[in-house]
Amino acid sequence: MDIKIYNKNFDLSEAFETYIHEKLDSLEKYQENIISFSLNMSRDPHHHKGEIFDLEARLTMPNKQEIIIKESHQDARAAIDIIQDKLARQLVKQKGKLNSKLRKNSKFFKSLKFWNKN
Numbered sequence: 001m002d003i004k005i006y007n008k009n010f011d012l013s014e015a016f017e018t019y020i021h022e023k024l025d026s027l028e029k030y031q032e033n034i035i036s037f038s039l040n041m042s043r044d045p046h047h048h049k050g051e052i053f054d055l056e057a058r059l060t061m062p063n064k065q066e067i068i069i070k071e072s073h074q075d076a077r078a079a080i081d082i083i084q085d086k087l088a089r090q091l092v093k094q095k096g097k098l099n100s101k102l103r104k105n106s107k108f109f110k111s112l113k114f115w116n117k118n
Contacts, residue, residue, distance in 0.1 A: 001028050001037055008042035010053075019077065023084045027059075030091035035060045039083075041076070055079045059087060065094065 003024055005017065020039065028034065037059050044052040053076040059067040069086045073079035 001025060001034050004036070004038040006038065006040045008040075009045050010041075010043040012041070016076070020080055023080050024057075024087075027084070027087055027091060030088055031061060031095060033062055035062065050074055053079050055083055057083050057087060059091075061094070067091075067094075 001024070003021060005012065005020060024037065024039070027037075037057070040056040040058075042054050044054060052072055052074060055071045055073075055076075057067075057069045057071075059069075061067070067087065067090050069083050069090070071079045071083050071086075073082065
C-alpha cells in the first residue's frame, strides 16, 4: 500500500516515518484492494500548553468509498495508534457489510425457479 504523508509545522524524522509505515501497512490484512491512503499531519503552533498534533487519514477503496478519520493528541505516535485502531474497525465493518450483501444476493439467486431442478 502506498502511503502519502503530508506534514506541516514540524519535521518528520526517518524513524517516525518508518513507524507510520509499520503501523498503517497492517491495514492491508483487513482490506486488500485499498486504492490510496493519505495522511495529513500538522502541529498547532498557537497552542499555549504543549504541542497538539492534528492528524487526518483518508483511505480510498473501490466503488468510490472513502473513510476519513481525524484525531488530535499531544503525542503524535499515540495519535497514529488511535487512527490505526479506528481505521481497522471501519474496514472490518465495511467488509462485514459487503459479505452480508453477497450472502443475501446469493440466497435470492438460489431461490429462483430456473436454478432449482425439481
